[in-house]
Amino acid sequence: MNAFTYTRVDDVASAVRSIAGDGAARFIAGGTNLLDLMKENVERPSRLIDITHLPLRAIEPTSDGGLRIGALVTNTDVAYHPEIERRYPLLSRAILAGASAQLRNMASVGGNLMQRTRCAYFYDNATPCNKRTPGAGCSAIGGFTRYHAILGASEHCIAVHPSDMCVALAALDAVVHVTGPGGERAIAFEDFHREPGNTPHIDTNKRSDEIITAVELPARGFSELYAYVKVRDRASYAFALVSVAASLRMNAGTIEEGRVALGGVAHKPWRNRTAESALAGQPASRQIFERVADDLVRGARDCGLNAFKIPLAKRAIVRSLEQAVATNRGGRP
């Protein structure tokens, strides 16, 4: 790790003031990703601003029937919170599918959103990477691409977003609350993370002088019919090759609304509202699910070793929708 100075702040206004104009400073909360990147010399902040003393640890109901999760609540405390388990079990499942118990005890909600890709070339200072050094080139393209993107990638970056939690938050239409020098604003979850385009060094649409204060869940939690399917190289404690958060609302055998978010396939949790809207008005049949899966993955492009992800994603989508339908029939999602 490089030498840095350490600042502790006790309120949001101080945090925003402290980082203003200091592009080499970083906020630190759980530290599970940032400190790892610092040990690899990928992140070299001149100053760390400790935000763990900010009053952002509450999970509270909102006036419109949703739930507001403070940015510093640990992943563990979100996953096991009684209201999350009861009303947003999809989020619980997704969180518990990620990392290890120790990491979930440390990692914050805000930090989960801000974690960086685990692309091996991004982590390896000896290889060029546009995300690390804009304009340097992408070493993943033409390299070992088993874990890389099949949707929304660019000629500059084929990295994927590693989070499980964020896949569920995308399916739930969560809202991210941030505060910056200009005040507070809310960012729809699907607008929070970015496609790489020609600026893959920018992961999110949160500005660097803004701090995440909360993630808000809307009232509808899809607690009846949901599934989180994660396919990975070992049974636990591994990042997704492909993951799917599926949620359904049904009436008398007909789907009224269906949502599908994909992880492990793109630079951001992947939604395709046009494709998933074809679920509405249809029976919950394998044939329909396969058709929608085809549409969801249409336009996917492999870059060699990840070609298997395209059929894998389709099958995982079908399986997750079938599991979601069976939620209340003993089919453990």
Place this chain on the structure above:
Amino acid sequence: MGQHEIGTAGAGPPAVPGRTSVMLKLNGVARQLDVAPWTTLLDALREALDLTGTKKGCDHGQCGACTVLVDGHRILSCLTLAVMKDGAEVTTIEGLAQDGALHALQQAFVDHDAFQCGYCTPGQICSALGLIHEGRARTADDIRELMSGNLCRCGAYPNILAAIESVMHASGGVRTR
């Protein structure tokens, strides 16, 4: 209000990162130590406090060998800055035995031959202690899943599982099959 600088030399010339004093309630005893901002809790335990029971395996949060309990929760000390844990209660493997008697988990690891080289063992035991406190594991599969952050290069997993199960059985907390 609300801001405390540590490690700076004040205004003017570029800040020189300095050391700062941190207090840890370590295995029940208050310990004061000076750390640089970048000193991990793991390095503070091993290098400054001479508690080498906590192991440095990967140093990147992938193996679990450095697992300790902070304020009762199992965490990875290699990805924790000591300066951020001022005032925290830290429990390491050295703090488990009481009056010369091994903790039930330590005894169970011996009884079940739950290690070969032993390097991952302090982390396994601290993690298992956290697991039992959390109260989420009911079945053997739950234990496997919730212990997946602790790797054992010797492959002693079946015996580690048996050791943890035996302690949870004794406290009435596990259904094994």
